[in-house]
Amino acid sequence: MPETEPDQTRTQTRRQQILNAAAAGFVRHGFHGTSIAAISKMAGMSPGHIYHFFANKEAIIAALVERKLEESLALMRQFEHAEDVFQSVLDRVDLGVEQRTNLDHAALEMEILAEATRNPCVAAMVRAADVVRHEQAQRLLQ
Numbered sequence: 001m002p003e004t005e006p007d008q009t010r011t012q013t014r015r016q017q018i019l020n021a022a023a024a025g026f027v028r029h030g031f032h033g034t035s036i037a038a039i040s041k042m043a044g045m046s047p048g049h050i051y052h053f054f055a056n057k058e059a060i061i062a063a064l065v066e067r068k069l070e071e072s073l074a075l076m077r078q079f080e081h082a083e084d085v086f087q088s089v090l091d092r093v094d095l096g097v098e099q100r101t102n103l104d105h106a107a108l109e110m111e112i113l114a115e116a117t118r119n120p121c122v123a124a125m126v127r128a129a130d131v132v133r134h135e136q137a138q139r140l141l142q
Contacts, residue, residue, distance in 0.1 A: 015053050018043050019067060022060045027107040031057065031115045061112060062125050068109075069129040076136050085140065 021042035025034035036057065040047040054060045075092065082088035099105050116123040 011053075014045075014049075015063070017045075018050055018053055019060065019063055022057075023064060023108050024104075026111045027104050031061070031111055058119065058121060061115060061122055064108070065112065065122075065125045065129050069132060072133050073136055076140055079140055 018039065022034065022039045025038050025042055028034075029038070034057075036047050036050055039057075039060070040050050043050070054063065075095075079085050079088050079092075112122070112126065116126045
């Protein structure tokens with residue numbers, strides 16, 4: 001039976017709650033220093049509930065990479081629909097600078113990249129997201 005709209009919203013909310021808790025744990029303690037038990041405690045739910053949404057920590061990283069990709073693509077879509085693409089990009093430079101200088105944001109990205117050096121599956125996820133971002137940026141610039 002397909003999920004109803006309130007169920008989908010609740011599912012999305014719970015997934016985001018888990019991702020936010022995992023991101024905070026990864027920033028503070030690293031990927032390997034953050035257990036599912038710690039994520040569940042930070043998210044305010046049982047470890048079993050975490051496994052209902054994600055098979056393992058690698059799946060959580062995949063979802064974090066996907067979330068970042070979706071944020072990037074949404075921003076590029078805004079540029080595509082702007083009257084003056086160049087001005088629109090200039091107007092958003094502050095957002096890029098803030099993200100790149102935010103220590104938590106940078107730490108999470110570094111943690112994911114560090115795991116990508118050890119885990120070929122995570123490396124493939126990161127590369128695939130980069131390819132999509134790059135292709136979208138090329139289309140935008142054309």
